[in-house]
Amino acid sequence: MADAIASLGYFSGINNVDDHIRLAPLPVKVGAGGYKAAYPLTRARNVDIDNTYAISSRDGSELLIPGKDVHSAWNDGTFTDGICLFVDGTSLFLWNFDFTVTELLSGLTNTARMSYASVNDRVYMTNGTYIGYYSKLEMHSLRNPNMKFKVPLPSGQLIAYFKGHFLVAQGPVVYIADALCDHYDMRTGFVVFEKDVTMLRPVENGIYATAGNTYYLYVKKDFADDPDDFKKEFVLSSEVVPGSDVLIDGKYVGDGIEGFVAIWTTFEGVCVGDNKGVASMVTVGRYRLRHKKAIAAATIRNQNGQVHYLATLE
Numbered sequence: 001m002a003d004a005i006a007s008l009g010y011f012s013g014i015n016n017v018d019d020h021i022r023l024a025p026l027p028v029k030v031g032a033g034g035y036k037a038a039y040p041l042t043r044a045r046n047v048d049i050d051n052t053y054a055i056s057s058r059d060g061s062e063l064l065i066p067g068k069d070v071h072s073a074w075n076d077g078t079f080t081d082g083i084c085l086f087v088d089g090t091s092l093f094l095w096n097f098d099f100t101v102t103e104l105l106s107g108l109t110n111t112a113r114m115s116y117a118s119v120n121d122r123v124y125m126t127n128g129t130y131i132g133y134y135s136k137l138e139m140h141s142l143r144n145p146n147m148k149f150k151v152p153l154p155s156g157q158l159i160a161y162f163k164g165h166f167l168v169a170q171g172p173v174v175y176i177a178d179a180l181c182d183h184y185d186m187r188t189g190f191v192v193f194e195k196d197v198t199m200l201r202p203v204e205n206g207i208y209a210t211a212g213n214t215y216y217l218y219v220k221k222d223f224a225d226d227p228d229d230f231k232k233e234f235v236l237s238s239e240v241v242p243g244s245d246v247l248i249d250g251k252y253v254g255d256g257i258e259g260f261v262a263i264w265t266t267f268e269g270v271c272v273g274d275n276k277g278v279a280s281m282v283t284v285g286r287y288r289l290r291h292k293k294a295i296a297a298a299t300i301r302n303q304n305g306q307v308h309y310l311a312t313l314e
Contacts, residue, residue: 008039009036009053009054010028010030010036010037010038010039010052010053010054011038011039011040011041011049011053011054011055012025012026012028012038012039012040012041012049012053013040013041013044013049013286013287014040014041014042014043014044014286014287015040015041015042015286015287016042016286016287016288016290017285017286017287017288018040018286020042023039023040023042024040025037025038025039025040026038026040028053030052030053031052036053038053040286046058048306048308050306051306064099065095065099065101067086067088068088068089069088069089069110069111070086070087070088071086071087071111071113071114071297072085072086072087072113072114072115072127073085073086073297074086074114074116074123076116076118076123082097083123083134085104085114085116085123085125085134087108087113087114087127089110090106090107090108090109090110091103091104091105091106091107091108092104092105092106092108092114092125092139094134094137102137104134104137104138104139105130105132105139108127108129108130109127109128109129109130112127112128112129113127113157113242113243113295114126114127115127115156115157115158115159116159117159117160117161117166118161119161121135121136122134122135123135124159124161124166124182125159126155126156126157126158126159126168127155127157128155128156128157128170129155130155131152131153131154131155131156131159131168133182142182142183144183145181145183147183149185149186149187150178150183150184150185150186151183151184151186152182152183153166153168153175153177153182153183153184154168154170154175155168155170156168156169156170156171156175157169157170157171157196157197157198158197158198158199158200159200160200160201160202160207161202162202162206162207163219164179164180165177165178165179166182167200167207169196169197169200169209171196171197172192172193172194172195172196172197172211173190173191173192173193173197174190174191174192174193174197174200174209174217175189175190176189176190176191176230177189191217191230191232193209193211193212193215194211194212195211195212196211197209197210197211198210198211198239198240198242199214199240199242199245199264201245201246201247201262201264201273202247203247203259203260203261203262203273203274203275204259204260204275205218205275205276205277206218206275206276206277208235208245208262208264208273208279209232210239210240210264212239213234213235213236213237214234214235214236214237214238214240214271214279215232215233215234215235216232216233216235216273216277216279217230217231217232218230218231218232218233218277219231233277235273235277235279236266236271236279236281238266238267238268238269238271238281239266239267240264240265240266241264241265241266241267241289241294241295241296241311241313242295242296243295243296243297243298244264244265244296244298244311244313245262245263245264245298246262246263246264246298246299246300246309247260247261247262247263247300248260248261248262248263248300248307248309250274250275252300252302252307253272254272254282257272257274258274258275259274259275260275261273261274261275262279263298263300263309264298265289265296265298265311265313266281267288267289267292267294268281268284268288268289269281269282269283269284269286269287269288270282270283270287270309289313294313294314295313295314296311296312296313296314297311297312298310298311298312
């Protein structure tokens with residue numbers, strides 16, 4: 001058996017930007033051992049790279065709940081009952097602890113992605129044609145408040161919850177509910193963008209919203225006292241991949257970031273936005289998507305203390 005000429009022990013992740021014959025290692029700091037050369041990969045199939053720049057095989061999977069056209073899976077770890085919802089075809093289901101499912105709602109628009117936002121014991125959701133909420137094994141519609149200038153939130157492609165207020169994106173308009181309710185003031189309760197909104201991701205002090213460009217929405221005063229005082233600042237010009245945004249404790253990002261931060265994927269790379277409206281593309285020059293039409297599902301995985309941002313694109 002021939003002896004190996006060299007062995008590679010440190011890896012920096014995927015680089016699909018540079019020519020594969022021009023890929024060069026990067027110096028990385030490895031514990032107290034100083035700097036080592038970490039090599040980029042053109043592909044990384046079924047492997048993980050940890051914080052020590054080592055490669056390990058990714059765990060396999062097992063089919064627990066079969067489905068025909070499953071999408072829009074959602075879970076909120078703050079619920080003591082471990083609620084999990086998903087759409088299969090034209091129906092919304094509850095995933096039970098014993099790996100059975102309960103149909104909650106039928107007649108949904110096939111393939112329309114559901115967006116969720118939870119508060120207390122309710123999970124609000126919308127998919128562009130439907131809006132309502134789940135509570136205690138039942139689905140509920142939004143009620144008309146029967147108040148002058150107040151109407152229920154419309155259905156939209158996205159829903160989010162921020163500082164006691166629901167926000168629903170319908171096309172290029174973000175509707176902002178009054179405090180602690182699901183209706184809005186038709187005179188002032190909205191913000192208009194130049195394109196359809198493809199991301200609404202709240203962080204501690206504001207909301208990252210993408211409509212062609214990415215903006216940071218915030219209020220200078222107490223939101224409950226002046227709900228129409230929404231400001232927006234330009235952040236990035238990169239278009240988000242819909243569904244790729246998640247929230248993560250900033251202590252797991254790089255050398256650590258204060259508070260919870262947002263991570264999302266654009267067609268030019270992966271971005272991180274802190275809770276003050278400062279965002280950057282952390283994979284610039286190393287990773288970009290090969291096509292411009294995609295949707296995604298994303299999550300944060302914490303496996304034995306090793307934290308990964310995972311986004312599946314189609």
